[in-house]
Amino acid sequence: MINVRRTIRGSGDNVDINMGPLIDMVFLLLIFFVVTTSFVKETGIDVSRSNAASAEPKVSANIMVGVNEQGEVYFEGKQIDVRSVRGLVERALADDPTSGVIVVADKASETGSVVKVMDQARLAGAAEVSLAAQKATAE
Numbered sequence: 397m398i399n400v401r402r403t404i405r406g407s408g409d410n411v412d413i414n415m416g417p418l419i420d421m422v423f424l425l426l427i428f429f430v431v432t433t434s435f436v437k438e439t440g441i442d443v444s445r446s447n448a449a450s451a452e453p454k455v456s457a458n459i460m461v462g463v464n465e466q467g468e469v470y471f472e473g474k475q476i477d478v479r480s481v482r483g484l485v486e487r488a489l490a491d492d493p494t495s496g497v498i499v500v501a502d503k504a505s506e507t508g509s510v511v512k513v514m515d516q517a518r519l520a521g522a523a524e525v526s527l528a529a530q531k532a533t534a535e
Contacts, residue, residue: 458495458498459485459495459496459517459522460498461481461485461497462499462500463500463502463509463510464505465505467505469509478513478516479516481513481516481517482516483520485497485516485517486521489520489521496522496524497520497522499525500528510527
């Protein structure tokens with residue numbers, strides 16, 4: 397039988413919620429999302445890309461190397477020498493061998509600089525070396 401007086405006055409029984417398992421679960425979810433997240437590394441420079449009607453987006457993780465209009469090469473926001481592209485790409489491919497290399501070149505950059513960067517990337521062992529372009533709009 398229900399004791400009405402005890403229910404109205406409030407019983408002396410305190411109900412506690414154990415927060416320990418909840419906090420453990422939140423930390424496990426956080427670790428899961430951090431481990432499964434792939435971080436995109438940008439070139440660190442703004443370039444004016446060329447337009448191409450056949451441009452297609454790349455879905456897989458990629459290594460990005462930038463070339464500005466003066467022919468300076470950038471990797472992860474730092475200016476580097478063309479000769480160091482090979483070592484940096486080899487190191488990045490050691491982390492993820494399925495990655496491709498994308499050369500993000502300014503449309504005013506010299507072809508010779510872009511070809512040197514692409515050559516160094518191929519010598520590093522990259523199976524797929526692409527040149528970034530912007531999808532041309534139909535006019």
